[in-house]
Amino acid sequence: MTEAAILQWAAMSHSGSRKPRNEDSLITFASGPQGAEILPENGCRALSNHDLVFAISDGMGGGNAGDIAAASILQQMTEIIPETFKAAAAGFFPDSLTHLGKALRSIHEQINAAARDCSEKSGMAATLALAWFTPENVYLANVGDSRIYRSRGGMLEQLSRDHSLAWGQWRRGEISEIQYRTHPRRAALYEVVGGGHARVNPHFAAIPYEPGDRLLICSDGLIDGLWERHISEALARCPENPEATAMTLLKRAIDNAGSDDASLILITICTAVS
Secondary structure (H helix, E strand, O other): OOOOEEEEEEEEOOOOOOOOOOOOOEEEEEEEOOEEEEEEOOEEEEEEEEEEEEEEEEEEEEOOHHHHHHHHHHHHHHHHHHHHHHHHHHOOOOOOOHHHHHHHHHHHHHHHHHHHHHHOOOEEEEEEEEEEEEOOOOEEEEEEEOOEEEEOEEEEEEOOOOOOHHHHHOOOOOHHHHHOOOOOOOOOOOOOOEEOOOOOOOEEEEOOOOOOOOOEEEOOHHHHOOOOHHHHHHHOOOOOOHHHHHHHHHHHHHHOOOOOOEEEEEEEEEEOOO
């Protein structure tokens, strides 16, 4: 019997003080031959006969359009990702990143069409940060400024890319972290899902994972109240059960900022078992 990694996770979301509703959406689900199984916000599963998918989407737009866009993206992912199992059963083995790319382009077009057909949804858009764990790799997709971090051996690395010019300046060393955090154009995104843009160009990656890795998926509302060193220190100390660490990060973010919706999913890869 081949070894299967065990994933433990904790997912949390908090409504910010500046908006009447939480426009973040998050989801955890198992993807298998029978489709998607929605999982609880805190759980533990082995990657034995199914994949595990974790995602956060931060909605944008007037009225309730933002939360509709965010929820729609994640709902459609529960329908599209399990199609790889159906294709494999029929003798086809689609590349996971190619499959994600086609899915996001289709969802992007659907959200734009829905916005055109209803004035109350005009301009609706959302970000996406998604991690799709298979027995071999984790496949990542992100659009906008919702993030994916990995902590390995005490070292923190952002695996996603913020689609803003200010973030690029920071990562190239042209401005400091504090200059980035106070940049007037920090939230000006050139890539979102929807928003009336003609096309979407997500960032994709396929990376191997190891026992002991911790992945953090979060919306920008969490980042507003946390510096990079806060995240690095918390994930380096995170035990196998991530719930307490997730709560600590969320509370600190709320205490330090708290005006925007803040959501996170913290995932720990535990020792593989046979």
